[in-house]
Amino acid sequence: EVQLVESGGGLVQPGRSLKLSCLASGFTFSNYGMNWIRQAPGKGLEWVASISSSSSYIYYADTVKGRFTISRDNAKNTLYLQMTSLRSEDTALYYCARLSGSWGQGVMVTVSS
Amino acid sequence: DVVMTQTPPSLSVAIGQSVSISCKSSQSLVYSDGKTYLHWLLQSPGQSPKLLIYQVSNLGSGVPDRFSGTGSQKDFTLKISRVEAEDLGVYYCVQATHFPRTFGGGTKLELK
Numbered sequence: 001e002v003q004l005v006e007s008g009g010g011l012v013q014p015g016r017s018l019k020l021s022c023l024a025s026g027f028t029f030s031n032y033g034m035n036w037i038r039q040a041p042g043k044g045l046e047w048v049a050s051i052s053s054s055s056s057y058i059y060y061a062d063t064v065k066g067r068f069t070i071s072r073d074n075a076k077n078t079l080y081l082q083m084t085s086l087r088s089e090d091t092a093l094y095y096c097a098r099l100s101g102s103w104g105q106g107v108m109v110t111v112s113s
Numbered sequence: 114d115v116v117m118t119q120t121p122p123s124l125s126v127a128i129g130q131s132v133s134i135s136c137k138s139s140q141s142l143v144y145s146d147g148k149t150y151l152h153w154l155l156q157s158p159g160q161s162p163k164l165l166i167y168q169v170s171n172l173g174s175g176v177p178d179r180f181s182g183t184g185s186q187k188d189f190t191l192k193i194s195r196v197e198a199e200d201l202g203v204y205y206c207v208q209a210t211h212f213p214r215t216f217g218g219g220t221k222l223e224l225k
Contacts, residue, residue: 099209104161
């Protein structure tokens with residue numbers, strides 16, 4: 001069974017940092033590009049970042065460029081999102097996902113003083 | 114950025130009825146490899162999104178064949194035949210041809 005399990009969320013003050021992780025299982029993680037998608041409370045889905053299978057290609061939404069870093073460790077079957085200089089507008093449920101495949105259950109990030 | 118326009122924003126349907134949801138993109142979604150990376154997702158209440166259809170018309174794993182997808186270039190449609198109670202939620206289209214990836218605004222399916 002394919003599983004994506006996110007962790008690392010929580011309440012953080014504006015300007016601080018947080019690192020999300022996504023542990024993948026049930027498929028050959030190293031063969032697939034991966035994404036982080038977020039959903040603010042009561043809102044739609046917003047793509048955040050993508051990384052290719054070998055980390056050769058990385059893309060970010062303009063809203064997070066320069067503040068967030070996506071990475072992966074294929075030996076550990078894990079996807080990461082390092083978030084710095086967090087803002088209140090980054091408050092959302094963050095999903096790890098393959099857009100043409102499985103999604104995780106999401107992890108909540110709340111940015112508030 | 115590619116703008117994905119989804120209509121209608123909401124639908125109220127009876128069990129057993131068939132419905133269609135439209136998704137139009139501001140640019141062609143045909144990639145250089147000839148494939149079209151337009152996918153459909155369902156987010157059931159309180160759940161994470163689930164893939165229904167990938168690359169316009171291919172059923173996701175375990176998705177019933179009541180769901181079907183059609184379209185090309187910039188104009189796509191998701192059809193649900195014989196709606197069941199478990200189909201309620203918000204449907205999204207998403208394009209994975211261009212960066213940034215973009216989602217439609219969602220169509221909320223409610224039961225009458």
